[in-house]
Amino acid sequence: MRWWFKARRGHLLLPLALAVFGSALYAVQDTTVLLPAVTGSGRVALSLFVPVPLLAFLMAALESRLPAAEVSGVRSMTRLDNALVITVMTAALLCSALVACVQESSTAATGGRNAVFLTGLMLLARAGAGQAAVMVPVGWLVTVAVIGFRGNLPRSWTIIALPADSMFAAAASLVVFAIGLAAQIRSSRKTA
Template identity: 35%
Template sequence: MFLPFCFLAVLWRDTVLDLPSFLAGTLPAPVIALLPILLCAALALCLDSRLPAAETTATRRVAWMDTALAGATVLAACATALLAWKLSGADAGLNLGRDTAFLVGLMLLVRSVAGSRAVLAPVAWGFAVLFLGSAPDGHIYFWTVLLRPSTDPIAAAAAVLACAGGLAALLVRPATTSGI
């Protein structure tokens, strides 16, 4: 999944779409801001492809391996973000790493409670940002994180907290069966 992610990040680094918004006519959204949703879905699939019986009798704690996988995913996305930023100089390239850290953390936090249904959390957040994330005057609300500039300290803090909380939740409560 990493190579297609890199390819799409470089390909879409400058692409901006005017999407409809409930609060402000249209919202110019960089396509690269939605790219972390694909990475979250792939990570969720990896984490949910498990054998509970084998994991409970395993010699090594699988929770550490799952946490390492999630951390490596975020680090790889940050490296890809730096590459996209170096190639284009676009602010959206730098945001890719922060946005991935935030959405992965959000998904892992929801996963500790909702199980495999947590894959929908980044998608729901993306839709909330696109449809409700801007004021009529075009101002992007602080809670959106995804569309904020790369220099925004609130968005950076939210990404770090969400990622750290998600990794901690994955370590403490590694998996919940969803009942589906």
């Protein structure tokens, strides 16, 4: 297991990823930015974009592997990879909750939930696109910014723009995350 973790560069990438995530979440607070939008007001919470570096670090860790050796090996690395993803997302949720408590801000509380949802999307896309799947969450973010609002209200399909107390967003995030983990199990034994 130690060799697997070193091969994934987890000892370097993941602490750095969580530090970047936590500090960015703390820094943006309730800041909104004006982005071009087809529908809605165009004002988007900057905290929506905070999970992107975390996802990039996570994808780098998952893709730093030796596919041929892992496919031909007796022990499947899928369970370890899924445990790694679950651990990182649990840490992101805890980090988000900590920042929300310190700032007394509901915006920070959505950071972990959004990271879970976007990670699920990334893992789903990784099954077919490989490392390029890291761009799928970015595409989702751009789509939400451009057409995800009706006036100042987010549409329900956006998930990440919904308020922190939205049970629908929390449930959808968990479902997409679980489907992403299942897709990773199915596709992890491929060499390409």
